Amino acid sequence: MIQIQPLTNAGNLAHCQSCGIRHLVLFANLVEKDFQALHTPIDEVQVGQGEQLFRDGDNGQAIYTLRQGMIKLVKRNPDGRDRILRLLRIGDVVGLESMVTQHYGSDAVALQPSTLCRIPLSVIQELALQNPKLHVTLMERWYQALKEADDWLAELNFGSARKRVARLILRLRDRLDPTRVTLLSREDMGSISDLTFETVSREVNRFVREGALAPSDKMGRHYSIKNEALLQEI
């Protein structure tokens, strides 16, 4: 079930120039006159938790900037088991591949209620003509995505279950308060690290018993990190 609610903007100019995360996003380098030239609207899109922004193979005419929430990119394997390719956080770009292929290359599912800016490909093309710096920004986004993919292969998908879970926990640490961490469902964590959810659960609780983690809620999602060194050394 897809439920997207586009909100038409009064005007791109005011909207984008006052964007709270503009320094993070594609338009960081652009100036006022660049925005004035736009002919196509940039809409805001809301996606509820668990809902899909797009699916693998969908025709794609836009890329998205994540303003609020968290998105997972998922590939469904022939045997039915899912594989999470990447997690996207605030400021990340979703659907870059549509710029090359006109199609999205994986499912995009909201892990939290999420807000995104929908940027039509025609807008990208318009802006790129007038401001070549956009190419630099775009390339940085491609690099980020590729580096993230490589890191997952080399770090998260390697070694014992204990090591994989430890490294995943460290990756999920809160960016503002590094002593706290918000985990995902055990099943999602397993789809990232190629482990069963039971194994993930066992390893997480082993860290709790060993004093590396202390649960902050009763749902197994929020923890505080008590012994970062233990997690690091593994």
Add this chain to the structure above:
Amino acid sequence: MIQIQPLTNAGNLAHCQSCGIRHLVLFANLVEKDFQALHTPIDEVQVGQGEQLFRDGDNGQAIYTLRQGMIKLVKRNPDGRDRILRLLRIGDVVGLESMVTQHYGSDAVALQPSTLCRIPLSVIQELALQNPKLHVTLMERWYQALKEADDWLAELNFGSARKRVARLILRLRDRLDPTRVTLLSREDMGSISDLTFETVSREVNRFVREGALAPSDKMGRHYSIKNEALLQEI
């Protein structure tokens, strides 16, 4: 031990315009006058089997186009075990990440004696100013690299050892003659699929016993595919 032998060109113009794989590479869209403007030479580089083109973290002032041979990108893990991130074949670009970070993001090692064209970043920048189409080509290269990384995570690094080896064999098939395949060392195959070399060896020979493969040499590298369906269905 790094051994690179740069060969200075008489002139970029004649050299690049007559390149046998030009349709595959970055300059497919460029015309004569674009080349005439170049101030920096494009050199040819030879890398012997097992030798490194660059290492993880090296300062990088150029990207490379692979004209002959095969290159592996390798990340060395803290515990000493290597992880192969990607295989690059004729026409692929090596070292794209240096365009963004000025550094290479992994080791690049020749699996076969290889020939590459070394393209300084300054040349890319010059050409991009005069011919905006280069941006499109570059973006296609980023996409290819990212897709390859995602595929490895979702396909090669998933499921039983038997499935992983079957899918890897199918990926390594000869492009000209799909009934033949050239494997890598069992250790390299293990570093791709996250298996030990003993397990890879067992699975390969199991396919031979089952009649899916027939060895064409005595070193365990060249095989002919006798029952593709068996490999596919797994």
Add this chain to the structure above:
DNA sequence: CGCGGCCTTGATCGCACTCAATTCTAGTGG
């Protein structure tokens, strides 16, 4: 011939998967 590198094969062990039962929580409705 001897040597070194790589591949193959065998035997054993342990980790993570599987199957299964239980607990816990949030949400719902009487």
Add this chain to the structure above:
DNA sequence: CCACTAGAATTGAGTGCGATCAAGGCCGCG
């Protein structure tokens, strides 16, 4: 407020697959 439910997390018991350790074979090469 409590009963009930669905979904998620936890925990246990048993098994099997792939890792590990070890030995031997094959090939190219000096």
